[in-house]
Amino acid sequence: MELIFSAALCSVLVSILLKLAKNKGFDALQMIAWNYAIASILSYLWFNPNLAHISVSATPWWLIVVLGMLLPSIFLCLAKSLQAAGILKTEIAQRLSVVLSLLAAYFLFQEQFSQLKIIGVVLGISAVLCLIFSQSASSNTVLNRKGMLFLLSVWVGYAIVDILLKYTTSLGLQFPVILTLMFICAFIVSIIYLLIQKAQWKIKNIIAGLLLGFLNFANIALYVKAHILLKDSPAIVFAGMNILVVLFGVIAGLFIFKEKLNNITILGLVLGLAGVMCLALAI
Numbered sequence: 001m002e003l004i005f006s007a008a009l010c011s012v013l014v015s016i017l018l019k020l021a022k023n024k025g026f027d028a029l030q031m032i033a034w035n036y037a038i039a040s041i042l043s044y045l046w047f048n049p050n051l052a053h054i055s056v057s058a059t060p061w062w063l064i065v066v067l068g069m070l071l072p073s074i075f076l077c078l079a080k081s082l083q084a085a086g087i088l089k090t091e092i093a094q095r096l097s098v099v100l101s102l103l104a105a106y107f108l109f110q111e112q113f114s115q116l117k118i119i120g121v122v123l124g125i126s127a128v129l130c131l132i133f134s135q136s137a138s139s140n141t142v143l144n145r146k147g148m149l150f151l152l153s154v155w156v157g158y159a160i161v162d163i164l165l166k167y168t169t170s171l172g173l174q175f176p177v178i179l180t181l182m183f184i185c186a187f188i189v190s191i192i193y194l195l196i197q198k199a200q201w202k203i204k205n206i207i208a209g210l211l212l213g214f215l216n217f218a219n220i221a222l223y224v225k226a227h228i229l230l231k232d233s234p235a236i237v238f239a240g241m242n243i244l245v246v247l248f249g250v251i252a253g254l255f256i257f258k259e260k261l262n263n264i265t266i267l268g269l270v271l272g273l274a275g276v277m278c279l280a281l282a283i
Helices: 002-023 028-047 061-084 087-095 097-109 115-136 141-170 175-196 203-229 234-256 263-282
Strands: none
Touching (some): 002 061, 002 087, 002 203, 028 175, 028 203, 061 141, 087 097, 087 115, 087 141, 087 234, 087 263, 097 115, 115 263
């Protein structure tokens, strides 16, 4: 359980760091780029991917490139959502991206749905709609439109990455290999974009990016480790991780960033947690 707790804490610390860094004048895109630099190194050292599985012809390079482009784009949307919609709503939307992944599994991969899974999906979608609707009730029209857009982008974006990862592994490429290649590609794409934009490089962005990368990778590594150690109890890992992230996000939003909870947001939070529990019990 300590691994799940630590993984969830690292996930929320990523969001806290992104939100605080923006307020302190850091460049989020530069941080995201250097985040993938350290994540690539840590992925290679931690997972020790078998590079013999990489080949010019057999490796689905187009998928790796697509994922490499999607990752920094969605990470940037996450940073924007944290500013416009807040950490509480953003964390819930990110966690409930699993709902769209499950729908894709049903329609694309013919995965069977139990009654509990259907209930979980319905509750999850209802929760996200509550978050978006509560965002639309904001008094600042410009901010609230951006918040709605970025919340949706986080919800849909992380689901697309999850779907593509599952599809890539179904082609026979091992997860450690995919992850390492994906991080390397994301770093290259981010740096190229920054060079085109003629970014003003600052050492503080590099340092913050390396810290971000360490926390981001720690979240992934600890979550995977928890699944390995608790391979007979995947529901505990799934439910524990998602519920703890949401709860930590609520605590951070309320006590660190002084975010306000309205009735619709509270309803979305309750529906989201209920949906996660139903999906966990359906595993």
